[in-house]
Amino acid sequence: MTGDRLDAAFMALADPTRRAIVARLARGDATVTELAEPFSISMPAISKHLKVLERSGLITRSRQAQTRPCHLEREPLDAAIDWIETSRQLWNARFDKLEAHLHAVQATPSKKGTSR
Amino acid sequence: MTGDRLDAAFMALADPTRRAIVARLARGDATVTELAEPFSISMPAISKHLKVLERSGLITRSRQAQTRPCHLEREPLDAAIDWIETSRQLWNARFDKLEAHLHAVQATPSKKGTSR
DNA sequence: CCCTTACTGAACCAAAAGGTTATATAACTG
DNA sequence: CAGTTATATAACCTTTTGGTTCAGTAAGGG
Numbered sequence: 196m197t198g199d200r201l202d203a204a205f206m207a208l209a210d211p212t213r214r215a216i217v218a219r220l221a222r223g224d225a226t227v228t229e230l231a232e233p234f235s236i237s238m239p240a241i242s243k244h245l246k247v248l249e250r251s252g253l254i255t256r257s258r259q260a261q262t263r264p265c266h267l268e269r270e271p272l273d274a275a276i277d278w279i280e281t282s283r284q285l286w287n288a289r290f291d292k293l294e295a296h297l298h299a300v301q302a303t304p305s306k307k308g309t310s311r
Numbered sequence: 312m313t314g315d316r317l318d319a320a321f322m323a324l325a326d327p328t329r330r331a332i333v334a335r336l337a338r339g340d341a342t343v344t345e346l347a348e349p350f351s352i353s354m355p356a357i358s359k360h361l362k363v364l365e366r367s368g369l370i371t372r373s374r375q376a377q378t379r380p381c382h383l384e385r386e387p388l389d390a391a392i393d394w395i396e397t398s399r400q401l402w403n404a405r406f407d408k409l410e411a412h413l414h415a416v417q418a419t420p421s422k423k424g425t426s427r
Numbered sequence: 428c429c430c431t432t433a434c435t436g437a438a439c440c441a442a443a444a445g446g447t448t449a450t451a452t453a454a455c456t457g
Numbered sequence: 458c459a460g461t462t463a464t465a466t467a468a469c470c471t472t473t474t475g476g477t478t479c480a481g482t483a484a485g486g487g
Binding site: 239241242263 | 461
């Protein structure tokens with residue numbers, strides 16, 4: 196359902212510049228110029244990154260005089276985490292099952308061909 | 312420090328096909344043919360995706376007769392989650408601070424120029 | 428030894444990503 | 458209204474990405 200949204204979020208987070216922007220915005224809203232400051236790329240490049248982030252839903256932008264303050268949205272970040280978390284939990288579940296199996300085998304060595 | 316590794320992990324997870332492969336592998340190891348089965352793309356395309364996943368550290372591959380079983384590694388998945396989680400926590404901390412501030416303001420309306 | 432199964436590699440291609448510079452636009456400032 | 462500040466758009470370029478097809482290689486099976 197949210198597959199498309201999730202796709203956009205992961206796409207957006209794939210770029211290190213955009214991740215840095217997200218990390219910065221996690222500390223508080225910032226204008227485009229402020230966000231651009233740490234990087235050695237042009238303003239239009241930053242503008243493009245922000246557009247990608249905006250379309251992915253990771254950020255929203257308002258208007259304040261000439262500036263366009265950027266705001267980090269929590270939901271897409273949550274969606275990304277949820278996806279990874281699910282995979283990780285399945286991975287764990289699988290591991291636990293193996294553990295359980297090994298325990299069962301050890302507990303009843305005569306059954307299930309534990310010979311040797 | 313792990314910035315490069317993190318970069319590779321997010322890059323790898325940006326593609327929906329690769330995320331589907333990761334999700335599949337979370338349920339257990341699988342061969343290349345098995346992984347390719349749900350998709351309508353060619354085997355070499357799958358092979359390329361697997362190489363991306365392998366170089367990102369998300370999966371490892373062994374050899375079993377002619378097949379190359381793929382195995383999901385947990386660490387890069389953890390690294391990705393950690394990064395997002397950190398951002399999210401900062402986001403929350405910021406919010407909490409605001410809440411605290413508002414509470415403080417409400418508690419002592421005469422101080423700090425709450426005049427309106 | 429050949430044949431099939433299971434992949435991988437090489438060469439190629441179209442589209443997208445990320446960057447640039449130069450040119451708008453939008454809002455405040457004098 | 459002219460000028461400055463803050464940001465966006467347009468046009469363009471290069472590299473990367475994701476896909477293709479057409480061989481190659483590697484390991485059993487007959």
